[in-house]
Amino acid sequence: MTSMRTPRRRVRGLGAAGSGTGDFWLQRVTAIVNVPLAVGFLALLIALSGSNFDTARTWIGNPIVALMLILLTFSAALHMRLGMKVIIEDYVHGTILKIACLLGNTLFSTVVGVSCIYAILRVSLSS
Amino acid sequence: MSARFRLRPRPLSPHLLIYRLTITMAMSIVHRLTGVVLYLGSLFFAWWIVAVSAGQKSYAVFDLFAASLPGKTIIFGFVWALIHHMLGGIRHLIWDGGLWINLPEARGIAWVTLIGSVTLALTAWIAGAFIRTLIQ
Ligand code: HEM
Numbered sequence: 001m002t003s004m005r006t007p008r009r010r011v012r013g014l015g016a017a018g019s020g021t022g023d024f025w026l027q028r029v030t031a032i033v034n035v036p037l038a039v040g041f042l043a044l045l046i047a048l049s050g051s052n053f054d055t056a057r058t059w060i061g062n063p064i065v066a067l068m069l070i071l072l073t074f075s076a077a078l079h080m081r082l083g084m085k086v087i088i089e090d091y092v093h094g095t096i097l098k099i100a101c102l103l104g105n106t107l108f109s110t111v112v113g114v115s116c117i118y119a120i121l122r123v124s125l126s127s
Numbered sequence: 128m129s130a131r132f133r134l135r136p137r138p139l140s141p142h143l144l145i146y147r148l149t150i151t152m153a154m155s156i157v158h159r160l161t162g163v164v165l166y167l168g169s170l171f172f173a174w175w176i177v178a179v180s181a182g183q184k185s186y187a188v189f190d191l192f193a194a195s196l197p198g199k200t201i202i203f204g205f206v207w208a209l210i211h212h213m214l215g216g217i218r219h220l221i222w223d224g225g226l227w228i229n230l231p232e233a234r235g236i237a238w239v240t241l242i243g244s245v246t247l248a249l250t251a252w253i254a255g256a257f258i259r260t261l262i263q
Pocket residue numbers: 027028031032034035038076079080082083084086087158159160161162163165166169209212213214215216217219220
């Protein structure tokens with residue numbers, strides 16, 4: 001059955017990237033969430049500078065610190081994927097090349113994000 | 128695309144070479160640049176955290192590199208980029224709220240992000256060095 005919705009209705013509000021304002025909002029929400037988490041992360045880095053393996057492990061394994069790092073990884077991975085998506089859409093124009101770059105971007109962000117979260121959990125749950 | 132009707136290429140957005148560099152323009156570029164630096168730097172963060180989880184031997188390899196000059200440069204660059212991008216991002220969020228968007232204010236907070244990020248990154252570095260001397 002043919003849809004009664006016109007083609008125009010189907011693309012309205014989606015814009016050049018085809019995803020509307022959803023990406024824009026998630027970029028802002030993750031940006032706001034990143035601020036306190038990044039400050040906490042910088043504090044952790046300062047506290048850990050020059051420390052040995054055992055100290056680093058103890059700190060990262062601490063439930064509060066581990067939770068902070070997991071939330072930061074999650075939020076930053078979403079944020080950096082969206083940020084790089086915008087950059088790719090700005091500079092890469094061929095359809096095939098653009099799709100390849102966008103796929104690579106999603107893959108990179110997912111692998112980095114999931115690897116970090118796995119590693120943090122491993123340290124925290126085994127200490 | 129209706130390429131047949133495109134006799135001339137479409138104009139691109141403002142051309143870098145025909146505008147004098149302004150502080151707001153420079154900080155716009157640096158925000159994108161630091162975004163990319165952090166994107167790539169996430170690999171370094173992943174190396175650190177995975178090395179800690181993998182055990183003493185892997186951590187020693189990371190530690191050796193982190194203590195070298197290239198390692199220290201990367202860490203300082205990452206810390207500065209994070210602080211600068213964070214301040215620049217807060218500036219963007221303020222603009223999204225419709226505030227400080229006029230030229231005098233926009234120029235003002237552009238300078239604040241630059242001076243603030245350098246000051247804070249150096250402060251963080253000195254604080255880290257101080258803690259290191261306490262440990263050793
Ligand atoms: C710490 C707090 C952070 C804040 C407040 C923040 C804020 C922002 C904002 C508001 C934008 C959009 C700029 C625009 O519309 O032009 C943006 C873009 C971006 N962010 Fe962040 N960000 C933060 C952390 C991060 C981190 C940790 C990463 C990477 C791991 C990152 C990577 C990016 C990238 C790649 C872009 C795209 C840059 C562009 O389009 O020019 N950001 N950020």
